[in-house]
Amino acid sequence: MNVDNTKMMDIKNIVLRFGGVVAIQNISFDIFKGEIRAIIGPNGAGKSSMLNVINGFYHPQEGEVWFRGKKRGSMKPYQIAHQGIARTFQNIALFKGMSALDNIMTGRFTHMKKSIFSQIIWAGGASKEEYENREVVEKVIDFLEIQHIRKTPVGALPYGLQKRVELGRALAAQPELLLLDEPMAGMNVEEKEDMSRYILDVNNEFGTTVALIEHDMGVVMDISDRVVVMDYGKKIGDGTPDEVRNNQAVIDAYLGVSEH
Amino acid sequence: MLYREVGEFKTSYAQDSQTFPIRFDRYRYYFVIIVGLLFIPFVINDYWANAVFLPFLIYAIAALGLNILTGYCGQVSLGTGGFMAVGAYASYKLMTAFPDLNIFFVIILSGFVTALVGTLFGLPSLRIKGFYLAVATLAAQFFLIWLFNKVGWFYNYSATGMITSPSRSVGSFFITGSESTPAAKYLFCFLFVFLLAWVARNLTRGKIGRSWMAIRDMDIAAEIIGVNPLIAKLSAFAISSFYVGVAGALFFSVYLGAVEPTEAFSIQKSFIVLFMVIIGGLGSIFGSFAGAAFMVLMPVALKNLLVLQFGWSVDIAAHFEFIIIGGLIIFFLIVEPHGLAQLWNLLKQKLRIWPFPY
Known part of the structure; x- marks a missing residue:
């Protein structure tokens, strides 16, 4: 994906505290339109908290979030979803009682506008709207190669497929910014390769901007355009994979500092 | 043999998402509707209407309502009796205040009045979940009855404190009051159930139904894909209260x-x-009917069996009824926690491959 240097999201001086614990200390970074932006760091660095801030679950005590050139006020997560930000979770958060198809259809929620009265009589556009959205969902299902499990309840699926369905649900929303919280956690090499390919394809074909948290350094360095490194709630590095790899502070954080 | 999906090719999304995707199922459904409309009204008598059909149809509406709330949206409610009372008193007040209004x-x-009251008592659900919500709705039950x-x-200051339904008709057919016939009552309830x-089917298969199920299964994930929990709950x-109110009014x-x-x-x-909703199957329209049928027909069947066949005295039979029904409830929940609807689905799975099990 060719990244033009317009800022899709600009995060300025975020401070997030839980009582006395400072989870995020004055962090700023930006996400360009069309790039794959990785956030890495050791456990407890505040990466997931950062996603939760972007996503509206946490409201930072200080700092600003700018999205598409506008400063964002205090918003609820569902309002942020309507702005075009979708995400997946570290621990799969699928709707266990529903089929894979219904899960992904739920991802179309923000695109379905027909009134409740139309839905009651299943006419006046509600059924038409349903089938139009089904078409979009079927494209996502094709893309992720999960046709065979369409009608299976997701609770019965193996872990790797559940991760894929969850990605499908986020993709179905056709977001401008896609947040992925450890999309490859607990996967074997093949599954990681598949998932990397899907992420690159999403970025290439649909032009979706991706921000992801990942622990597998090989994957991060291969697929991302730029990387933010966090440690103990502070930003210690920011730049292309090569720059980050050679950053002394990052090396220290990951490998430890020898004491002379 | 009859129950086959082989040879049925769906060529549109509308076909793929129809209520009865299998032809045999569809014909069975038409058959039930036709029998219900064209056969039962001609043979129904007072006993069958009062012991079997009316309670079954009315409880089916209430069970549909509670299933929407508890089965689809995951909010436990113990206020159903209270909300039925709201429907009943609303209909009484409307009938006495506007005698010309069609029944x-x-x-x-x-139903709409009950929906309003239900929404009011639903407000705590935005803060509390599970058992705590059940207790809050229990408060609704006791408060409303009180x-x-x-x-x-509410009862027009009648001396007995009871409310009595005045005579009302649709056309020349009396639905309520002493002149009403079992067939007219039955058809009137049948219409509402239908x-x-x-x-309910339309709501649960579309956007709003999915938003309820999303809230039920994982409310955090529901919120990040754009579901407003306030509106969904x-x-x-x-x-749900609309349904329960209509059931109460009927x-x-x-x-x-x-x-x-x-x-x-x-209470x-x-x-x-x-119980109907749990035994029938949470989150299933068919389950609401199955549960209502079970809870209405079981006591009648047991009474007939024990009193008429075995010649037991009525009071002993009545007590055994409780024991047997309680036992059956436990049995069903152990065998199949997802209720009769799930048992029915399993049976259909078996039928699909019958008589060759592989």
């Missing part, structure tokens, strides 16, 4: 004719409807 619209309007006993305006089941409460005006709130809409009603 059909009286019932519908009672209100209808205490405030004379309409409301159809609406309150709409579930409103629509229960009072068409079925019983005269009620006293402590007796007719006690026991809430539990009976909750």
